[in-house]
Amino acid sequence: MKPQESPVTHPKTLPDLWRAEHPITMLTAYDASFARLAVEAGIDVLLVGDSLGMVVQGQRDTLSVTLDEMVYHTQLVRRGAPHALIVADMPFLTDHGIDLTLRNAGRLMQEAGADMVKIEGSANKAPLIRALTDAGIPVCAHIGLLPQRVRQLGGYKVQGRVSEDAGRILHDAEVLADAGAQLMVVECVPSALGTRIAQSIDVPVIGIGAGAGVDGQVLVMHDLLGINPHPARFVRDFLRGRGSILQAMQAYGEAVRNRSFPAEHEGFV
Numbered sequence: 381m382k383p384q385e386s387p388v389t390h391p392k393t394l395p396d397l398w399r400a401e402h403p404i405t406m407l408t409a410y411d412a413s414f415a416r417l418a419v420e421a422g423i424d425v426l427l428v429g430d431s432l433g434m435v436v437q438g439q440r441d442t443l444s445v446t447l448d449e450m451v452y453h454t455q456l457v458r459r460g461a462p463h464a465l466i467v468a469d470m471p472f473l474t475d476h477g478i479d480l481t482l483r484n485a486g487r488l489m490q491e492a493g494a495d496m497v498k499i500e501g502s503a504n505k506a507p508l509i510r511a512l513t514d515a516g517i518p519v520c521a522h523i524g525l526l527p528q529r530v531r532q533l534g535g536y537k538v539q540g541r542v543s544e545d546a547g548r549i550l551h552d553a554e555v556l557a558d559a560g561a562q563l564m565v566v567e568c569v570p571s572a573l574g575t576r577i578a579q580s581i582d583v584p585v586i587g588i589g590a591g592a593g594v595d596g597q598v599l600v601m602h603d604l605l606g607i608n609p610h611p612a613r614f615v616r617d618f619l620r621g622r623g624s625i626l627q628a629m630q631a632y633g634e635a636v637r638n639r640s641f642p643a644e645h646e647g648f649v
Contacts, residue, residue, distance in 0.1 A: 402637040404596025412460025419461045421629035428454045430469040435602040445471045454492035468494035478511045500526045502552045506559035513560030521561035523552045525568035540569040557581040566590040571647035589614035591647040597636045
């Protein structure tokens with residue numbers, strides 16, 4: 381019997397993603413096998429995150445991840461998912477100064493096969509995003525909680541609870557979208573702020589701990605599978621009660637698309 385094809389249309393390009401009628405599903409991947417499974421499960425976008433420093437390497441945070449390691453893991457994911465839309469993180473200190481940023485982002489595109497690079501930062505990253513966009517490199521901006529600044533912040537803390545901070549984050553989103561960012565990840569902000577950001581810019585907003593009122597969700601794969609012994613509030617173990625990793629990924633995709641994930645208690649106020 382011929383296996384049934386997934387009912388989900390897999391975006392192959394950024395314009396396909398913008399036209400998607402359902403909330404966007406994004407999941408981290410770090411190797412070929414899990415990338416292949418994620419595509420089979422109908423996940424829209426694969427993120428090769430510098431989170432690999434923690435979940436793969438066992439580091440305390442993401443700061444020790446190098447560009448060479450990001451290139452290597454992005455290559456693995458591309459081999460496992462040759463037709464997927466792949467976003468690769470710019471690791472710590474690789475996106476300071478236009479010339480350095482262009483050179484490093486170029487490696488992720490040319491050597492590794494990424495379709496887009498992700499840059500953490502506030503409105504001050506606008507000149508870099510504009511330069512990358514002018515060079516033909518698509519950019520996903522990452523605002524809210526910035527893991528690469530975790531030592532400066534003193535831990536992984538919700539951002540934007542104070543009205544002044546919320547206004548600053550909203551300003552970051554608007555400035556970076558105007559600079560050319562074509563996708564926006566918003567991490568660990570109150571659900572109401574996540575919704576407000578999504579309503580304020582034309583760029584698709586992908587949330588992680590930003591509530592259900594955004595345009596899509598992203599999770600670290602190891603969190604989705606319940607491997608993290610100390611999961612964050614916004615994490616759900618989709619493997620629990622299911623028979624395979626593929627089924628867990630499919631359940632995550634379905635829950636994002638029908639907006640049952642994240643639930644209200646999985647967000648912040």
